[in-house]
Amino acid sequence: MSENKNNTVLTAEEDYxxxxxxxxxxxxxxxxxxxxxxxxxxIAYFAFIQGYLLPGSTYLAGILSISAIGIGMWLSEPEAxxxxxxxxxxxxAYLSGNVGGMRFPVATTVQKDMNxxxxxxxxxxxxxxxxxxxxxxxLIILLIIVLAGDFILSILPQVxxxxxxxxxxxxxxxxxxxxxxxxxxxxGIPKVLPYMLIxxxxxxxxxxxxxxxxxxxxxxxxxxxxxxxxFIYKNDLKKAEAEAxxxxxxxx
Amino acid sequence: MSAIKSMxxxxxxxxxxxxxxxxxxxxxxxxxxxxxNDKHKLLKKEEIKSAxxxxxIAAIGPSISSIVVALSLIAMVGSATTFMRCGVIGAPGWxxxxxxxxxxxxxxxxxxxxxxTAVFTFCLFCMVLGSAPYFLNTFIMLKPMDKMVEKSxxxxxxxxxxxYLSASAMFGLLTYSLFDQYKGIPSLxxxxxxxxxxxxxxxxxxxxxxxxxxxxxxxxxMVVGMFFGQLTSxxxx
Numbered sequence: 001m002s003e004n005k006n007n008t009v010l011t012a013e014e015d016y017x018x019x020x021x022x023x024x025x026x027x028x029x030x031x032x033x034x035x036x037x038x039x040x041x042x043i044a045y046f047a048f049i050q051g052y053l054l055p056g057s058t059y060l061a062g063i064l065s066i067s068a069i070g071i072g073m074w075l076s077e078p079e080a081x082x083x084x085x086x087x088x089x090x091x092x093a094y095l096s097g098n099v100g101g102m103r104f105p106v107a108t109t110v111q112k113d114m115n116x117x118x119x120x121x122x123x124x125x126x127x128x129x130x131x132x133x134x135x136x137x138x139l140i141i142l143l144i145i146v147l148a149g150d151f152i153l154s155i156l157p158q159v160x161x162x163x164x165x166x167x168x169x170x171x172x173x174x175x176x177x178x179x180x181x182x183x184x185x186x187x188g189i190p191k192v193l194p195y196m197l198i199x200x201x202x203x204x205x206x207x208x209x210x211x212x213x214x215x216x217x218x219x220x221x222x223x224x225x226x227x228x229x230x231f232i233y234k235n236d237l238k239k240a241e242a243e244a245x246x247x248x249x250x251x252x
Numbered sequence: 253m254s255a256i257k258s259m260x261x262x263x264x265x266x267x268x269x270x271x272x273x274x275x276x277x278x279x280x281x282x283x284x285x286x287x288x289n290d291k292h293k294l295l296k297k298e299e300i301k302s303a304x305x306x307x308x309i310a311a312i313g314p315s316i317s318s319i320v321v322a323l324s325l326i327a328m329v330g331s332a333t334t335f336m337r338c339g340v341i342g343a344p345g346w347x348x349x350x351x352x353x354x355x356x357x358x359x360x361x362x363x364x365x366x367x368x369t370a371v372f373t374f375c376l377f378c379m380v381l382g383s384a385p386y387f388l389n390t391f392i393m394l395k396p397m398d399k400m401v402e403k404s405x406x407x408x409x410x411x412x413x414x415x416y417l418s419a420s421a422m423f424g425l426l427t428y429s430l431f432d433q434y435k436g437i438p439s440l441x442x443x444x445x446x447x448x449x450x451x452x453x454x455x456x457x458x459x460x461x462x463x464x465x466x467x468x469x470x471x472x473x474m475v476v477g478m479f480f481g482q483l484t485s486x487x488x489x
Contacts, residue, residue: 012294035270036384042263045262046259046369062354062358101314113466126299133308137311145323146331146334164478165435170442174469200431
C-alpha cells in the first residue's frame with residue numbers, strides 16, 4: 001500500500017472517512033469469507049474424505065428446521081448490534097461469538113468510560129481495543145474450561161454455580177444505568193423513554209402475542225426505535241434551524 | 253461416544269485453525285486501530301490500557317458463566333468441538349440447541365450406540381449452519397450501512413443524526429434484552445442490585461479518582477447482582 005501523500009494534512013475525521021472505514025471493511029470481509037469456508041471444512045473432510053455420510057434427506061430436514069429457527073436472527077441481529085459495536089466491532093463479534101452477553105457490554109462500557117460515541121474515530125478505536133481484549137480473555141478462559149472444566153465444577157459450591165445464571169441480567173442492569181448517566185441522568189430519561197417503551201412493546205409482541213416471531217424481536221425493537229429517533233431528530237433539526245436564523249449559534 | 257473419541261483429535265486441528273483465524277482478525281483490527289491512534293493522538297497510552305483492562309475483566313463473568321453449559325456440551329460432542337464452536341461465533345446455549353436439533357433430526361440419542369461418526373458429522377454440520385449465515389450477513393450488509401452513515405454525516409452540518417441513531421438503538425436494544433433476561437423475581441432483584449451496586453461503586457471510584465477501580469465497575473455490579481439474585485432465589489426456594 002503506498003501512503004497517500006495527503007495523509008499528513010488529513011484530520012482524524014477525514015482520515016477516518018477516507019481510509020479507516022475502507023480498511024475496516026477490507027479486513028472484515030476477507031476474514032469473514034475465510035471463516036465461512038473454514039467452518040465447513042471439518043464437515044467436508046469427514047463427509048467426503050472419510051465418508052461419514054447420512055442420507056441427503058436427513059441433511060435437508062436439518063437445514064429446514066435450523067433455518068426456521070435461525071432465519072430471523074441471521075437477517076437482523078448483526079444490524080441490531082451494529083449501531084453500538086460499529087463495523088469493526090460487529091465483524092469481530094460475529095466471528096468470535098458471545099455478542100449479546102460479552103461484546104455488547106464491553107463496547108458500551110469502554111465507550112462510556114472514554115466518553116466517546118461509536119460514530120466518532122475515537123469511539124471506534126477504543127471499541128476495537130476493548131473488544132479485542134475481551135476476545136483474548138474469553139479464549140483463554142474457554143480453553144481452561146474445556147481442559148479443566150470437570151475439576152473446576154467439582155471445587156465450586158453449587159450455590160456459586162447457580163448464581164452465574166444472574167450474570168447477564170446484572171450486566172444489563174449496570175449498562176442501563178451507565179447509559180442513563182451518559183444521557184444526563186434523571187433529566188435525560190424523558191428523552192430516551194420512547195425508545196425504552198418501544199423495546200418493551202417489541203418484546204411483548206414478539207414473545208407473548210406472536211411467540212414464533214421471537215427471532216425478529218430485536219430487529220423490530222431497534223428498527224422502530226431508530227425510526228422514532230429519526231423523527232425526533234427531524235423535529236430538533238427544525239428547531240435548531242429556526243433558532244439559528246437570528247445569528248445565534250445552534251445548540252444541541 | 254466412540255465416534256466422538258475417534259474424531260476428537262482431528263477436530264482439534266480444525267479447531268486450532270479456526271481459533272487462529274479469530275486471533276488473526278483481532279490482531280489485524282487492533283493494529284489498524286492503534287496505527288490510526290498513533291497518527292491522530294486520539295487516546296493516551298493510559299486510556300488504551302484502561303480499555304484493555306475493561307475488556308478483559310468484562311469477559312471473565314460471562315466466560316465463566318458459560319461453564320455449566322459448556323460442560324454439558326463437552327459431554328455431548330467432545331472437547332474439541334466445544335472449544336471450536338464456543339470460540340467461534342457460537343455461544344454455548346445456542347450450540348447446545350443446534351446439537352439437540354441435529355440429534356433429534358437424525359433420530360439418535362447422544363452417548364448411544366446409534367451416535368455414529370456419520371451422525372456426529374451431521375451434528376457438526378447443524379452447529380456450523382446455525383451461525384454461518386451471520387458471516388454472510390456481515391459480509392454483505394456492513395459496508396453499505398457505513399456508506400449510508402458517511403453520506404448522512406455530510407448532509408447536515410447543523411445537527412448530526414448520529415447521537416440520535418446510537419441513543420435510540422442502544423435503549424431499544426437494552427430494554428428488549430432486559431425483558432429477554434427476565435426469569436422471575438430473583439432476576440429482577442439481581443437487576444436492581446447491580447444497578448445500585450454500579451452506581452455506588454462508580455461514585456466511590458470517581459471520589460478516589462482511580463482509573464483502575466473504574467474498569468472494575470461492571471465486574472463489581474455483576475458480582476453484586478449475582479449475590480442478591482442467588483440470595484433471593486435461595487430464600488424463595
